[in-house]
Amino acid sequence: MQTDALQPHPSTRxxxxxxxxxxxxxxxxxxxxxxKVGTIQRLMIDKLSGNVAYAVLRFGGFLGxxxxxxxxxxxxxxxxxxxxxxxxxxxxxxxxRAPSFATDQEFDWGDRSQEIELHNFYxxxxxxxxx
Amino acid sequence: MQTDALQPHPSTRxxxxxxxxxxxxxxxxxxxxxxKVGTIQRLMIDKLSGNVAYAVLRFGGFLGxxxxxxxxxxxxxxxxxxxxxxxxxxxxxxxxRAPSFATDQEFDWGDRSQEIELHNFYxxxxxxxxx
Numbered sequence: 001m002q003t004d005a006l007q008p009h010p011s012t013r014x015x016x017x018x019x020x021x022x023x024x025x026x027x028x029x030x031x032x033x034x035x036k037v038g039t040i041q042r043l044m045i046d047k048l049s050g051n052v053a054y055a056v057l058r059f060g061g062f063l064g065x066x067x068x069x070x071x072x073x074x075x076x077x078x079x080x081x082x083x084x085x086x087x088x089x090x091x092x093x094x095x096x097r098a099p100s101f102a103t104d105q106e107f108d109w110g111d112r113s114q115e116i117e118l119h120n121f122y123x124x125x126x127x128x129x130x131x
Numbered sequence: 132m133q134t135d136a137l138q139p140h141p142s143t144r145x146x147x148x149x150x151x152x153x154x155x156x157x158x159x160x161x162x163x164x165x166x167k168v169g170t171i172q173r174l175m176i177d178k179l180s181g182n183v184a185y186a187v188l189r190f191g192g193f194l195g196x197x198x199x200x201x202x203x204x205x206x207x208x209x210x211x212x213x214x215x216x217x218x219x220x221x222x223x224x225x226x227x228r229a230p231s232f233a234t235d236q237e238f239d240w241g242d243r244s245q246e247i248e249l250h251n252f253y254x255x256x257x258x259x260x261x262x
Binding site for chain 2: 017018019020021022023024025042043044045046047048049050051052053054056074075079107127
C-alpha cells in the first residue's frame with residue numbers, strides 16, 4: 001500500500017526547482033572559458049533562516065598557493081549545464097586575494113565582520129538581509 | 132603569507148550560526164523520548180532562493196513498512212544537543228501517513244500541489260512564501 005506515496009502529477013509538473021545537497025558537493029567550479037577553479041566541498045547553512053549561505057570551494061593548489069578553502073556566497077554561483085559545473089569568473093589575482101581558510105581549519109566563523117568583508121569582495125548582498 | 136586568511140576575531144565572535152551540509156547528512160532524527168525515527172539522507176535546496184526546503188529522512192523499515200524516504204520541511208527540525216539528533220515528535224500513525232517516496236526514486240517533484248500537501252501535513256508555512 002503506497003496510497004500516501006508522492007508521485008509526480010504530469011499535469012501540474014513544473015521545472016525542477018530543488019537540488020540535493022549531496023549532489024552539489026563534489027561538483028566542479030569553472031570559469032566561463034571552461035578552466036577549472038576547484039570543487040564544491042560542502043554547503044554552509046544558516047541554521048536560523050535555513051538559507052544556504054556559502055558553498056565552500058576546495059581550491060586545488062595552483063597559482064603557487066597551497067590547498068585552501070574559499071567560502072563563496074551561494075548567490076554568486078550559477079550552474080552551467082554546458083560546462084557541467086558551477087560557473088564563476090574569478091581571475092588568478094582575485095583567487096589570490098579571495099577570503100579563504102586553511103583546509104585543516106573548520107569554517108565556522110560566528111563573526112559577522114568577516115562575512116561582510118567576504119560579501120563585499122564578491123559584491124553580493126548578504127544572506128542575512130541588510131548590513 | 133596568509134594576510135587574507137580569515138581568522139576568528141575573539142572580540143566580535145558570535146554564537147555559531149552556520150552548519151555544514153555534510154554534517155547534517157547522516158545525522159539521526161529522534162523523538163524527544165530518544166527513540167530513533169531515522170537518519171537525514173540529504174538536504175533539498177531550492178535553487179532560486181537558496182533556501183533549504185527539506186531534509187530527506189531515511190526511514191528504517193519498521194512499523195511494518197519498508198524503507199522509504201520522508202521529505203520534512205527544514206523549519207520543522209530542531210537540533211537537540213542532549214539527544215545528539217534532530218528532534219521531531221511524530222507518532223507511529225503519523226509516520227505511516229507522512230508523505231513519502233520510495234528509496235529508489237529521486238525526490239525532485241516540481242509539483243507545488245504536493246508540496247502544499249506536505250506543508251499542511253507538517254503544519255508549517257511553505258519555504259517559498261505564501262500559497
